[in-house]
Amino acid sequence: MGKTKKASKAHWKRLDHPDVDEFLELQREKERHDFTGEASESLFRIDRGGVEPGEESKGDPLLDFSKLRCFQNFKSSSTVPDPLVKRNKLNIASRVKVRKTKPAPKLEEPGVIDPWEEKEPQKNDKEWMYEETVRHNSVVSKKRKNQKTTALKAIEVPHPGYSINPSYGDHQALLRAALDTEVEALRKEENLKRITSVPNTAVDQDEMMKVEPYVVEEVKTEDESDDDTKPILTKPKSKKLRRKEKLDKESQQSSSDQKKVRVMESDVFRIKQIRREIEKEEADRKAKLLKKVAKKDQADKFGQKKLSKWAFEPEKLNPLLSDELSGRLVEAKATSSILLDRFKSFQKRNILEVRVKQRIKRVNKLKRYERPADKMEWEKTGVWNGFKL
Amino acid sequence: MGKIKKKYESGEATKYITRKQALLKLQLSLKLFRKLCILKGIYPREPKNRKKAQKGATDKKTLYLKKDIQFLLHEPIVESMRDHKIFLRKKKRAKVLRDQEALKRALESKPTYRLDHIVKERYPTFIDAIRDLDDCLTMCFLFATFPGLRFVPVGVVKLCRRLTVEFMHYVIEAKALRKVFISIKGYYYQAEVKGQTITWIVPHSFGFQPQSPDDVDFRIMATFIEFYTTLLGFINFRLFNSINVFYPPKVLLLPSQEEDSKDGDKELVSADEHLIERVAALNQHLLREGNAEDADQEPEIDEFPNVDDQDKIEEMKREAARVAQLKTLFSGLKFFLNREIPREPLTFVIRSGGGQVSWDREVFPGATFDVSDESITHQIVDRDNMDTQYLSRTYIQPQWIFDSFNARQLLPMENYFPGAILPPHVSPFHVEREGDYVPPEKRKLFDLERGILTGAELVAAEKKDDSEEEEYEEDGEAEDITELADDDSVASDDDNSELLDGDSKAKRKSLKKQMKVQPGKAEEIDMVKMKEGETKEQYRLRVMMIKNKHKRVYNRMMKSRQRRKKEADRLVTKRQSFQDNSNPSPKTSKKGKTGKASA
Numbered sequence: 011m012g013k014t015k016k017a018s019k020a021h022w023k024r025l026d027h028p029d030v031d032e033f034l035e036l037q038r039e040k041e042r043h044d045f046t047g048e049a050s051e052s053l054f055r056i057d058r059g060g061v062e063p064g065e066e067s068k069g070d071p072l073l074d075f076s077k078l079r080c081f082q083n084f085k086s087s088s089t090v091p092d093p094l095v096k097r098n099k100l101n102i103a104s105r106v107k108v109r110k111t112k113p114a115p116k117l118e119e120p121g122v123i124d125p126w127e128e129k130e131p132q133k134n135d136k137e138w139m140y141e142e143t144v145r146h147n148s149v150v151s152k153k154r155k156n157q158k159t160t161a162l163k164a165i166e167v168p169h170p171g172y173s174i175n176p177s178y179g180d181h182q183a184l185l186r187a188a189l190d191t192e193v194e195a196l197r198k199e200e201n202l203k204r205i206t207s208v209p210n211t212a213v214d215q216d217e218m219m220k221v222e223p224y225v226v227e228e229v230k231t232e233d234e235s236d237d238d239t240k241p242i243l244t245k246p247k248s249k250k251l252r253r254k255e256k257l258d259k260e261s262q263q264s265s266s267d268q269k270k271v272r273v274m275e276s277d278v279f280r281i282k283q284i285r286r287e288i289e290k291e292e293a294d295r296k297a298k299l300l301k302k303v304a305k306k307d308q309a310d311k312f313g314q315k316k317l318s319k320w321a322f323e324p325e326k327l328n329p330l331l332s333d334e335l336s337g338r339l340v341e342a343k344a345t346s347s348i349l350l351d352r353f354k355s356f357q358k359r360n361i362l363e364v365r366v367k368q369r370i371k372r373v374n375k376l377k378r379y380e381r382p383a384d385k386m387e388w389e390k391t392g393v394w395n396g397f398k399l
Numbered sequence: 400m401g402k403i404k405k406k407y408e409s410g411e412a413t414k415y416i417t418r419k420q421a422l423l424k425l426q427l428s429l430k431l432f433r434k435l436c437i438l439k440g441i442y443p444r445e446p447k448n449r450k451k452a453q454k455g456a457t458d459k460k461t462l463y464l465k466k467d468i469q470f471l472l473h474e475p476i477v478e479s480m481r482d483h484k485i486f487l488r489k490k491k492r493a494k495v496l497r498d499q500e501a502l503k504r505a506l507e508s509k510p511t512y513r514l515d516h517i518v519k520e521r522y523p524t525f526i527d528a529i530r531d532l533d534d535c536l537t538m539c540f541l542f543a544t545f546p547g548l549r550f551v552p553v554g555v556v557k558l559c560r561r562l563t564v565e566f567m568h569y570v571i572e573a574k575a576l577r578k579v580f581i582s583i584k585g586y587y588y589q590a591e592v593k594g595q596t597i598t599w600i601v602p603h604s605f606g607f608q609p610q611s612p613d614d615v616d617f618r619i620m621a622t623f624i625e626f627y628t629t630l631l632g633f634i635n636f637r638l639f640n641s642i643n644v645f646y647p648p649k650v651l652l653l654p655s656q657e658e659d660s661k662d663g664d665k666e667l668v669s670a671d672e673h674l675i676e677r678v679a680a681l682n683q684h685l686l687r688e689g690n691a692e693d694a695d696q697e698p699e700i701d702e703f704p705n706v707d708d709q710d711k712i713e714e715m716k717r718e719a720a721r722v723a724q725l726k727t728l729f730s731g732l733k734f735f736l737n738r739e740i741p742r743e744p745l746t747f748v749i750r751s752g753g754g755q756v757s758w759d760r761e762v763f764p765g766a767t768f769d770v771s772d773e774s775i776t777h778q779i780v781d782r783d784n785m786d787t788q789y790l791s792r793t794y795i796q797p798q799w800i801f802d803s804f805n806a807r808q809l810l811p812m813e814n815y816f817p818g819a820i821l822p823p824h825v826s827p828f829h830v831e832r833e834g835d836y837v838p839p840e841k842r843k844l845f846d847l848e849r850g851i852l853t854g855a856e857l858v859a860a861e862k863k864d865d866s867e868e869e870e871y872e873e874d875g876e877a878e879d880i881t882e883l884a885d886d887d888s889v890a891s892d893d894d895n896s897e898l899l900d901g902d903s904k905a906k907r908k909s910l911k912k913q914m915k916v917q918p919g920k921a922e923e924i925d926m927v928k929m930k931e932g933e934t935k936e937q938y939r940l941r942v943m944m945i946k947n948k949h950k951r952v953y954n955r956m957m958k959s960r961q962r963r964k965k966e967a968d969r970l971v972t973k974r975q976s977f978q979d980n981s982n983p984s985p986k987t988s989k990k991g992k993t994g995k996a997s998a
Contacts, residue, residue: 124637125518126525150520155527159442164533165587165598170826172582175798177823315445319459330583337821338781339581339741339797348541348585348602352534353615356623363443363461367613 159360161311166355171329175337181329188327317363325354407454415444415452415462424468430618431480437622438514439474440521441467479512486510514629528634529595535627535634536599539563542624546607550621555628562631564679567747568648569638572685574726576751578827579744579801586744589828592638604741643688649674650683673764680765681746682756725807729754735770737780738762740797745779748804783818798824 015021170176171184277284314322356362388394406412416424422432436442443461446452453460471477486509493501522528543560547553570576570590577596578589585602610617639646652673668676677683730753736745738759749756757768768775775792779800787794799815805827814822945953 124640125515125633126528126637150523155523163598164531165537165600167598167828168580168582168584168587168826170829172584173824173826174581174583175821175824177825180823180826316459317443317445318461347608347610348537348600349610349615349620351584352538352541353620360445361442362619365616 160358162359164355164359174335174339176335181332181335184327184329185331188329191327314358315360317360318365320364320366322357322364324358325351407451411446411448411451412454414465415446416465416468417453418443418461418463421463421468425471425477427477427480428484431484433619434622435471435474435477435480436463437619438476438517438626439471441471476512476514476517479510482510514626515633517626518630518633522630525634525637526593526595528630529593529597531630532592532595532597532634533599535631536563536566536597538620538623538627539631540599540601542620544602544604544607548617550617551624555621555624558628559624560679561675562628562635564681565635565639565646565648566631567681568678568685569635569642569644571681571747571750572644573638573642574751574753576748576804577722577725579748579804580826580828581744581798581801581824587828588747593641601744604743644685645688648678649686650677651686652677676764680763681743681750682765682767721807725804726753728752728804728807728809732776733757733768733772733774734800735768735772735775735778735792737778737782739781740779745797745800748800752804780817796821 169184169187170180171182173180176184353362357364382390388399392399418429418432422429425432425435427435441463443463446462449459450457452462486505489505490502492498493505518528522531539559540563542551542556543563545551545556547556570592573592575590575592576588577591578587580587585600587598587600589596589598591597636646639648678685729749732754734745734749734754734756736742736756736758740758742758742763746756746758755767757766757772759770760766770778773789773791775789777793777795778789779797780794781796793812794817795812796815796817796819798821799810799812802815802822802824803810805825813819942953
């Protein structure tokens, strides 16, 4: 970057020009104080709100296309007047399409309406559908309409033990059911604990500290065979032994082969029984399969689907205990809120997925400090009103 | 070489889309996406093979059907949701910069959207919408009890309250309520609207119990309410039109009430609020369009003589008779609710049964008559120490109303007097199957109930039996009284057996006398027995005609029935022995058959 050029505008702007300034000041003085010969009308104007006699309604000056250069082509270039009086006059304004901003669509309140009325919605029908709705209203196919998330009902019939004044049998049944679920949950927890824990063999610290001195053991010869750690050496097999073993093996094999053949041959007489056995096996298998299919079908229809990472946790049955039951309407005590019940019901019916509120734990502890300017005086000096803090 | 088939390019892999991908496609934030899904009824799915659907990934992601997301792309409210986001941003900016003009401008052009087309899309016919009313009603009733919350402003709560009151008015006017059950959770109501059975829960009127945000996601529930309020509004409008009642509902302000409002030349509430309060009181009939008489005429049940299942038709007729009885259960009766009684559920049930009800003027506006009214027939109290001031009325506990409504008749009031230990409030939803053990208390109810319909037959049969008895007693022969199908209360056979033992000699003599020729007596045809025999025969024929492949199922069914019956009998004997142990006085066992005819 070099120095700025002396002839440039930027340079000129920065320089002092006293003579030019003086001249301009004089001019301004004249304009301010020299009123002689000037009529007040030319300098001042009174705004009466109406149109001045001098000024006509010019119209929108922006729309005055005659002055614009680009439209000069529309005008004739010669000053000779047109011999024909009634010639098609060009309306310049009409040639230019003015782009006006669209006014915002006014949303009319349709009022009280019936969407299932059997009349055909016309395009100009402002009764209840906007045009956009007519345009965008998609017809839902039957398949989509009949897609149900579960066969469970929205409101389930309550257990009779939940009544404010239940009969003894019903209430006991409900309490038993609640107890069973609790006991089951506890049992599972206990089981887990049992499986995952290591048996507690209490090791005494003193014992641990005892270190046995390292004794160099004499190397024992191979002859002494009472050492457990030594490998057991056996006598090598003699040929006789080997031959015998081979023959034994062969005979065993042949006998088993013969047995197989005998069994196969005798099976001919057992055909009926064999058939029965096969049928029984098949029937068992079929029954198992049917059971499996029925179970799967049940789970499909009434079970909870795994829509997210977390499993569905059903609401706990919390019946009122016998001493809490008063049996009267006025003293009826609410145990579970319907809000939670509805929320869980949505999850149970696979309408909402199970979500858990994520609590983000910080990896690093946040270091907080105060600016010295924000600190109070006594925090800095340790003295307040003469007293030492 | 042909085209190499790559993995995860077809089949289940292309059917599903993860939530993150869906968000990117729709260009929405997670909150708005969830809101949109709830409004449109789009739910996440579980694939058959997760690994294939997630293109090899084995973690559990939330999956949506790709077609569902494509369907969402064409939804017009997506655009308005994005506009709403921009509006929020503008508003925030204006507020923070303390720019009043910008704020005013932003608030003026607040984007709104309507859910009408979504309602029409999700429920193309009216009956579809009614089928889904359970959830909708429960949520609306629940939110009507809430205070103003962050996600549920007071306006929405008031709207819920208004809609639920309107629906209750419809149920009262159409006499649609069928069953009531009070549980510790709330009041369970079951009504029949346009042939569909609807069940909903109304919470007890306790204070709002705040739920921790870990348990319940309030934002989502608020979205549900947004949709359900729209739906319920439309349903109410159509239901009211179907019974020719003005919508929004209007009541006739009685002159006594008008004086009330102009208390000391001051109007305490505005005219609109006055009307709203009167309507919320559920105490008066709504104004109808056209003639009131036309509404009362109900279609009669047609006769189908050629249909095979006569039993079913008879059952349906019986049911219709019961329902007709229910509609006029409390008609002519005037109830007064004491202060400690929960006003709304009782008013609802009493007026659904056709009765008149009122309460103390200071409890709630809309009380039609006072305590001191002489024509009150019942006063409902729940206190033990009630100084009975009036003799012309019965003082009774509120459970009587609900139990009577469920039993479809006015139960005997002795058990329900104030201070008495009430009989258990049984659930009307729990229907006994044949052969199940029925405790004696419930049995009594059943008998009473059946007493209405078979009462005439019973009386006629008894008369016939009596006449028969008289005739044959002259000759000394005892004849068994024909046992009717569900009869428990007829006298036992003890009397007849005594006759037999006592007069054996006289019997021989009379028999001898009978040897001579006498003018014949027309054989009395016992209609009931004959019918029974016929039905049994038909039943046996039908059993024979069952096809082999259904026979196994039938046998299994009968076996399980027998098993249940055995169990019930065992329980009966158990109860018997228990009663005998506690009450040494002998009690004749009433071992009749339970349930309907064994066909």
